[in-house]
Amino acid sequence: xxSSFYIxxxxxxxxxxxxxxxxxxxxxxxxxxxxxxxxxxxxxxxLLSRAESTPLLxxxxxxxxxxxxxxxxxxxxxxELVSMAAVNAVEDSGLAMPIPLYVRFHARRLPIVxxxxxxxxxxxxxxxxxxxxxLLGEAVIGxxxxxxxxxxxxxxxxxxxxxxxxLAGVYPLKMRVVGVLxxxxxxxxxxxxxxxxxxxxxxxxxxGHQDLTRPKDPTxxxxxxxxxxxxxxxxxxxxxxxxxxxxxxxxxxxxxxYPLSAVIVVPEDDKxxxxxxxxxxxxxxxxxxxxxxxxxxxxxxxIFRIKNVLDAVILVVGIATVLALTLVxxxxxxxxxxxxxxxxxxxxxxxxxxxLVGAEIAIVLAASAxxxxxxxLAVYQYSGDLVRALFVR
Amino acid sequence: xxxxxxxxxxxxxAEFRLRVPAFHVAPGEKVxxxxxxxxxxxxxxxxxxxxxxxxxxxxxxxGVAVSALSDRERRDFRISTIGFVFQDFELLDYLHxxxxxxxxxxxxGALRLTGQVRARAAELARQxxxxxxxxxxxxxxxxxxxQRVAICRALLPSPRIVLADxxxxxxxxxxxGHILELLFGSVAAHDATLLAVTHDHELLPHFDxxxxxxxxxxxx
Numbered sequence: 001x002x003s004s005f006y007i008x009x010x011x012x013x014x015x016x017x018x019x020x021x022x023x024x025x026x027x028x029x030x031x032x033x034x035x036x037x038x039x040x041x042x043x044x045x046x047l048l049s050r051a052e053s054t055p056l057l058x059x060x061x062x063x064x065x066x067x068x069x070x071x072x073x074x075x076x077x078x079x080e081l082v083s084m085a086a087v088n089a090v091e092d093s094g095l096a097m098p099i100p101l102y103v104r105f106h107a108r109r110l111p112i113v114x115x116x117x118x119x120x121x122x123x124x125x126x127x128x129x130x131x132x133x134x135l136l137g138e139a140v141i142g143x144x145x146x147x148x149x150x151x152x153x154x155x156x157x158x159x160x161x162x163x164x165x166x167l168a169g170v171y172p173l174k175m176r177v178v179g180v181l182x183x184x185x186x187x188x189x190x191x192x193x194x195x196x197x198x199x200x201x202x203x204x205x206x207x208g209h210q211d212l213t214r215p216k217d218p219t220x221x222x223x224x225x226x227x228x229x230x231x232x233x234x235x236x237x238x239x240x241x242x243x244x245x246x247x248x249x250x251x252x253x254x255x256x257x258y259p260l261s262a263v264i265v266v267p268e269d270d271k272x273x274x275x276x277x278x279x280x281x282x283x284x285x286x287x288x289x290x291x292x293x294x295x296x297x298x299x300x301x302x303i304f305r306i307k308n309v310l311d312a313v314i315l316v317v318g319i320a321t322v323l324a325l326t327l328v329x330x331x332x333x334x335x336x337x338x339x340x341x342x343x344x345x346x347x348x349x350x351x352x353x354x355x356l357v358g359a360e361i362a363i364v365l366a367a368s369a370x371x372x373x374x375x376x377l378a379v380y381q382y383s384g385d386l387v388r389a390l391f392v393r
Numbered sequence: 394x395x396x397x398x399x400x401x402x403x404x405x406x407a408e409f410r411l412r413v414p415a416f417h418v419a420p421g422e423k424v425x426x427x428x429x430x431x432x433x434x435x436x437x438x439x440x441x442x443x444x445x446x447x448x449x450x451x452x453x454x455x456g457v458a459v460s461a462l463s464d465r466e467r468r469d470f471r472i473s474t475i476g477f478v479f480q481d482f483e484l485l486d487y488l489h490x491x492x493x494x495x496x497x498x499x500x501x502g503a504l505r506l507t508g509q510v511r512a513r514a515a516e517l518a519r520q521x522x523x524x525x526x527x528x529x530x531x532x533x534x535x536x537x538x539x540q541r542v543a544i545c546r547a548l549l550p551s552p553r554i555v556l557a558d559x560x561x562x563x564x565x566x567x568x569x570g571h572i573l574e575l576l577f578g579s580v581a582a583h584d585a586t587l588l589a590v591t592h593d594h595e596l597l598p599h600f601d602x603x604x605x606x607x608x609x610x611x612x613x
Contacts, residue, residue, distance in 0.1 A: 003499035003506070007488070014487030014530075342483040345444055346546070347472035348500040349465065356500075 004352075008359035018332075019364065022325065026368035027375070029321045033314045034372065035379040039390070040307060042383035044300055047073075050186060051292035053123075055273060056096070056265035058086055058280070058289050067288070068295045070103050071262035073187045074111040078104050081259040086287055088256065090265055093279075095272035099264040102199040106160045107175070110145050113191045114199025114260075120181075122266060125188055129153050130179035133195050136206075136249060137241025139175040144189035144388075146180045153179050156240075157192060159202045173202045174240040185384055200258055201241070201249065208241065208249035265289065333357060394420040394554065394586040395441055400450030400460075402440060411436050413450070416604070423580065423587040425597055428606030434590040435480060437606065438556045441588065442475045443467035455553050472503045476552030476585075478560040482543040486532040490523060491515070493531055494545045504550055517545045520575055522568070536563040541572060548579045555580050557589040561596065573599060 012019040050072050059067035060080030069075035090098035099122055102114035117132065119125075120140075130153025133140055139157055146152055158172045175194060183189055200206045209231075223230040241249060251258075267273035280289035333340070333353075340353050379386065395418035403410040411433035418424050426434050439445040440452050443459045446467075452460040455474050462470060471477075484493045492499075494514045498506035518524045521541040523534075531539055540563045547555060560576060561569045573596060580587045589600070597603050 007492075007496075007499055010492065011487050339485055342485065343500055345442075345477065345479065345483055346497045346500070347468050347503070349468055352500045 004355040004359040005363065008356055008363055011356075012360055012363055022328065022364050023367045023371065025321055025325060026364060027371045029314075029318045030368060030372045031375045033311065033318075034376045036307070036310070036314075038376060038380050038383050039387055040303070043303075043387045046186075046384070046387055047296045047300065048293065051296035054264060054292045055267055056276065056289050057292050058082065058090065058098070058263040058265050058287055059261070061286060061288050064288060064290045064295045065299060067262055067290060068292045071101050071264065072292055074103050074113060074191050076106075076111075078261055081261060082263065082287055083257045083259060085256045087260065087263050090263060090276070093276065094268075095276050096265045096267040099266065100196050100260045101262045101264060102196050102259065103261045104259075105199065105202045107139075107157045107192045108149060108160065110148070111191050112139075112159060112199060112202060113193050114196035114202075115193060116196060119193070119264070122264065123184070123186070123188060125184060126182045127179045128182040130177070132179055133193065134178070135241070136195065136198055136201065136246055137173065137175055138178045138194070138198070140179040140181060140193045141177055142181050142189040142191050142193075143183035145192055148190070151177055153177055171239045173198070176241075185388075187388065190388065196260070198241075200251075203259075205253070205258055206249055206251050208245050329357060329361065394418055394422070394455060395588060396451075396453040397437075397440070398451045398453075400440060400447040400452060402436060402445060402447040402450075409433070409436075411440075413437065418586055418588055420586055421581075421584055423577065423599070423601045424589070425600040425603045426588065426590045426606050427592070427594070427597070427603060432607045434606050435558050438477070438558055438588065438590060441554070442477055442556055443471050468501075469503055472497060472501050472550070474553050476547035476550065476555045478540075478544050478547045478555070478557040480558040480562070480590075482539045484531045484539055484542055484546075486530065489528050489530050490518065490534070490542050491527040493542050494518060494549055496546060497550065510549070514545065514549055517549060518542075521545055521572065537565060537568060540564055544572065544576060548576070551579075551583045551585075553583070553585050555585050555587045555589075557587065557591075559590060559592065561591070561593065569593075569596075 051068065054072055057068060057071050059071065060082050062080045066075070066077050066079040070077060070079050084100065087098040087100050090096055097118065099118045100115060101119070103111055104114075105112040113119075120132070127140070128143065129146075130140070141149075141151065141157070149157070151157060155177045157175045157177055159175065161172060175192070175198065181188065181193075194202075197206055201208075221229060221231060265273075265276065267276060277289055277291075279285075280287055343352055343356070395416070397413050397416040399415070400411070400413040402412075409431070416437075426437065428434050436445065440447055441454055441459070443452075443454075443462065444467075447460055450460070451458060454470070457470055457474075459467060459470060485496065488496065491511075491514060494517070495506060495511065498504040498510060504510075515524065515527060518527055518541075521544060523538055523541050523545075526534065526538065531542060534542065540560070544557075544560060547557070555576070557576065561573055564572055577587070577599065579585075587600075591597070
């Protein structure tokens, strides 16, 4: 039997391209479902662990999935917005601690998460380098952001305009990075955290500019009434918040109406959570209070329904590949008639030929299995990062 | 050693038919078979080796009624008794020289591949002038070198009967004599019998007997 494997090995190494193609086919057909299984299991684990560690999420009525994906995984799809009044309402109830979230803007394609310091305590996020947020215009970045953008505490980061065609839009804000979070292997690793007020500065709702009460250039003021001062385009707006200009930053309008994308609601206890959920079930409420775990369960149920279809497709493709490989081997036996005749003439039998072909198949399958195991192990090893990069963030 | 009686053989769906009323080769005898192309010389060797089985008649080799054996018995007989130098070498391109020489040992359980066998294969190859090419693939060899590999493979198990189909056909005149000398030497050393098909009339004086095979051929 060893000799059969030796001769088979010689044959396979002689026909390198054919052998490599066969091994690649078998490996692919085996590794795709396995890797998919590993990635789905990891995405399920990540999605569920994040969702289950978030008791309740408050947001505007609409898609609960959009709300959860944006609020927990910082998805780019921004749900209908709520106002700061929603935070105050939860706070006033005395039943839970609200943590505002404003996930709408980006800095170099990474989400800017406007929130409060409570968020870091709630998620158990620790500062690895630098310090925590203290002033307007400061940012704390996730470990993944630091790696990807090669920046650290002391560097600056520009917010990205929402649309490059919005000529009347606000200027990008130059944020000072004051801290880098320890790696958490969650979507927080790839987020830029700022105080929620800084997020409003990015939006232009809070802004700072030269003092219009005593303008150096009188032509800057077009009109002045008791309620309003109208400035011309000459007005210099600050694109960076510094110790010198921070006092000039101010709110326009009612801060209670300032927007948020979601509010994480941390109830005092189960009973408080149940009471709150009951309150937000009322039909006329503009808000919805969802249990992220339930929403993600629903999402996963859909994903696994799709996966079942995908499994069936992979099975069919797998059967087709096996049939194709069978054909390849059958044709190769036909093409190798001269060699088979030689084996017969020098004393081999049909069994000898079967053993040789069997050994070739066994080597191809073994090589594919090893390759498949290596790829699957690699996928398993990096599944966390892969899932964050491909699916969750 | 070889006895053929009243053999009648025809290939399926072919017009060729070989009739051999009687053909005998004594033990240790070196017999050359000559005849025009298509006269059935190669078919005769295949009948003796048990590769082909006659529809009628009887083929006895080394005291065994080859034509009466089962497929498996004929294979075992061929491995244990016959050394066959094929006209078209029957070498495998993907194996190197030494592996081709050792090929019969690798595909059958009847022959045991030992260190001694390997050493003998290397020595035989050296004697044939291809000792420095043991690790070279056969598709990189000249026709003459391939012929020598085929001869080494046939002689390695020290067979009692050596069948050679144009064994020196691809060799240059200078090497022809040397290889033939080795072939005869090996046959004599093992007290073997040699039945060789050849078109080369220069070689005929080296044989004990020459049989003109054209006489046996007839149309179906």
